Amino acid sequence: xxxxxxxxxxxxxxxxxxxxxxxxxxxxxxxxxxxxxxxxxxxxxxxxxxxxxxxxxxxxxxxxxxxxxxxxxxxxxxxxxxxxxxxxxxxxxxxxxxxxxxxxxxxxxxxxxxxxxxxxxxxxxxxxxxxxxxxxxxxxxxxxxxxxxxxxxxxxxxx
Amino acid sequence: xxxxxxxxxxxxxxxxxxxxxxxxxxxxxxxxxxxxxxxxxxxxxxxxxxxxxxxxxxxxxxxxxxxxxxxxxxxxxxxxxxxxxxxxxxxxxxxxxxxxxxxxxxxxxxxxxxxxxxxxxxxxxxxxxxxxxxxxxxxxxxxxxxxxxxxxxxxxxxxxxxxxxxxxxxxxxxxxxxxxxxxxxxxxxxxxxxxxxxxxxxxxxxxxxxxxxxxxxxxxxxxxxxxxxxxxxxxxxxxxxxxxxxxxxxxxxxxxxxxxxxxxxxxxxxxxxxxxxxxxxxxxxxx
Numbered sequence: 001x002x003x004x005x006x007x008x009x010x011x012x013x014x015x016x017x018x019x020x021x022x023x024x025x026x027x028x029x030x031x032x033x034x035x036x037x038x039x040x041x042x043x044x045x046x047x048x049x050x051x052x053x054x055x056x057x058x059x060x061x062x063x064x065x066x067x068x069x070x071x072x073x074x075x076x077x078x079x080x081x082x083x084x085x086x087x088x089x090x091x092x093x094x095x096x097x098x099x100x101x102x103x104x105x106x107x108x109x110x111x112x113x114x115x116x117x118x119x120x121x122x123x124x125x126x127x128x129x130x131x132x133x134x135x136x137x138x139x140x141x142x143x144x145x146x147x148x149x150x151x152x153x154x155x156x157x158x159x
Numbered sequence: 160x161x162x163x164x165x166x167x168x169x170x171x172x173x174x175x176x177x178x179x180x181x182x183x184x185x186x187x188x189x190x191x192x193x194x195x196x197x198x199x200x201x202x203x204x205x206x207x208x209x210x211x212x213x214x215x216x217x218x219x220x221x222x223x224x225x226x227x228x229x230x231x232x233x234x235x236x237x238x239x240x241x242x243x244x245x246x247x248x249x250x251x252x253x254x255x256x257x258x259x260x261x262x263x264x265x266x267x268x269x270x271x272x273x274x275x276x277x278x279x280x281x282x283x284x285x286x287x288x289x290x291x292x293x294x295x296x297x298x299x300x301x302x303x304x305x306x307x308x309x310x311x312x313x314x315x316x317x318x319x320x321x322x323x324x325x326x327x328x329x330x331x332x333x334x335x336x337x338x339x340x341x342x343x344x345x346x347x348x349x350x351x352x353x354x355x356x357x358x359x360x361x362x363x364x365x366x367x368x369x370x371x372x373x374x375x376x377x378x379x380x381x382x383x384x385x386x387x388x389x390x391x392x393x394x395x396x397x398x399x400x401x402x403x404x405x406x407x408x409x410x411x412x413x414x415x416x417x418x419x420x421x422x423x424x425x426x427x428x429x430x431x432x433x434x435x436x437x438x439x440x441x442x443x444x445x446x
Contacts, residue, residue, distance in 0.1 A: 001170040020171035020214070023201070042164055043202055047269065056243070056272040062198050063273065066171050067218055111268065132350040133267030 005069040009034070010078030018065040025049045025060035028075060036076035036106050040135075047134030050107040051075045057114035059133070076106035079113065089113060089151040098147035100138035108134045112148045116155060122148075160206055167210045173219050177325065180215060181305045184323050187213045193325065195239060195278030198270055223277070223327060228254065232333030238277025238326045242289075243268070245276060255331055257340040257359060261292040264344060267351055277326045280316070291359040291376030292342065294386050299330040317382035335372075338363045341442030343435040344378065347422065354378050355423060356432040358387075358411070358439040362394075362446075370394040375407075375436065379428065380415035387411035390436065399444055408437035 001020045006013060009032060018027055025042075028034045028051070040048035042061045049061040052074045079087035089109045092098070099105050108131055115122055115130035122130065127148050136144060172191070174180045184191055191213035194200050204210050217223060223239035228250055236245065236258075245251050246263040265271060265279070265288045280287045280300075290313070293300075298313040303325045311319045313329065320326065344357035357378030363371045373394045375387040390411035397403050412433035419425045 003171065019168075021166040021168055023166065026165075039164075043162065043205065044198055044270070047267075050269060053272075057269050058272050059198070059269045062201050064166075064171065064194075064197060064201070064216075066173075067197070067216060114268070129350060130268055133269045 003066045003069070005066060007068055007070075008072040010074055020064070020066060022065045023061055024051070024053075024058075024063045024065045024068050024073070027065040028060060028073070034075050034077050038103055038106055040103065044133075045135070046104070047107040047111060047131075048104055050110040050134065052110055052114050052117075055114065055117060057111045057130075057133075074110070074113075076109060079109065087113075088154040089116070089148070092147040092151035092154065093144070096143050096147040096150060098139060098143040104134060104136045104138075108136065108144055112151070116148075116152055120152060120155065122152060124149075163205050163207065166201060166204050167207060169204075169210070169212055169214050172213055172215050174215060174217075175219055176221055177223075177303055177327065180217070180220060180325055181303070183213070183215050185305060191215050193217060193281075195281070196241070196274040197278075198266075198274045199278065199282050217325075225328065226251070234331040234333075236276055236329040236331065238281075238328055239275045240277075241272060242266070242274050242276060242279065243271035246271065254333065255296060257292050257296060257342055257361065258289070258331070260340075260342050261289055261359065264342075264350075265289065276329065280313075281320070281326050286353055286379060288344065288354050288357065288378060290385060291357055291378040293329060293331075294376030295340075295359040295361045295374045296331050296334070297361075297374060299332075301327045301330065303327050314376075314386045334361070335363055339443040339446035341439040341444075341446060343439040343442065345431050345435055355420075356380070356415075356417070356428050356435055358432065358436040360436075360439040360443045362440065362443040364399065364444070368398050370397055370399050370403075373440075375411055375440075377411060377415045377432065377436070379432065380417045384414055384416045387414055387436070389414045394440075404437055404440045404444075407440065408433045411436040 002017050006015045028037050038048040040046040044059050044062045051060045111131050192211045194214045194216050223237045225235050225237040226240050242262045252259045279289050293313045299310050300313045301310050339362045341360040344354035346352040346354050359376040362373045365371045373391050377385050390407040393407040412429045417428050
């Protein structure tokens, strides 16, 4: 069964037709070409597919696209400013060595973005809780947590 | 178990009212499945477990997302209320902090932003992490059927709910003043995994010494043994001491039936459950 849906993706309104069984992840990657959102475990364990939906972090592999109808989605492609100016979180991940292979990074950054948008002054525990659904097999998390702390400072949330 | 990348084919139906849900269930009989938050349902569909040709999405059904305190002091929690919304609710934190705590400790931010309390209870049943707290808080649950609805204590849900029923809301009575609460869960990874076992306690004490009333909900045990009535009886009317708490915890662990799983043997889980009950009661005492 096909459904006509309307999404706001990274600020742009898009209308498209999706099949009942398509996940939001499949539609973002395959229909909209937004391949920054990654597919890894595809079962909600790894967090690689994390995007924000109306400002909240969700797993796009565990969500039907038809149920995102009318909602606002932000993916990693939606973070950089004009002229490809990196978002403070992206910059901090690069500068702090929080990226190695890079495959998990979009998910981590979107989880961190959802946190900082709601809580600009997170403590270490709140940061760890916010990224508890994201798995990185390269860096060991320390640099990732440092990067989020440093981005929070740069974004004006100095505590 | 084969896990597929793609969800199998189905038609997604989006009813707007509870009446429409039942007319769809009637029309498609055993061919339709109810779909709440989807975090567990999609996982099962990708494993081809219980896949059906029709999926009835509940997100657009009106009347399932109330989170409000009535004039009688009863908290209504609609089945489709997101777990994170319960954790963040000032009213829940103030009047029923046990429920807010349990929702805050369940899963991960992403899961709580997608998962609903009704789905957690209805799809998981014996491993539903919210259930021990709902039992300890003496919640009632409203179950809708094609021909009407019933309200039953949540601890009897497993007996009362049939496959073509819809869980619509939980009703939590106001708690007596000064009541204390405790919650402990044991999970492989605290902030990620399902609770292997858990214990939720609501305790009312006289003069800070005697147990006037107590309810204990157990997690990770079979459904009929989720309320530790034997342990409650041991505590009631007695002066609360470490010794009596240990006895109650032992009775709770003995009464809670559980099987071995891929990680832990039933014997080990029983030992951990005793410790969780003991700690949850002690937390309530010092609450």
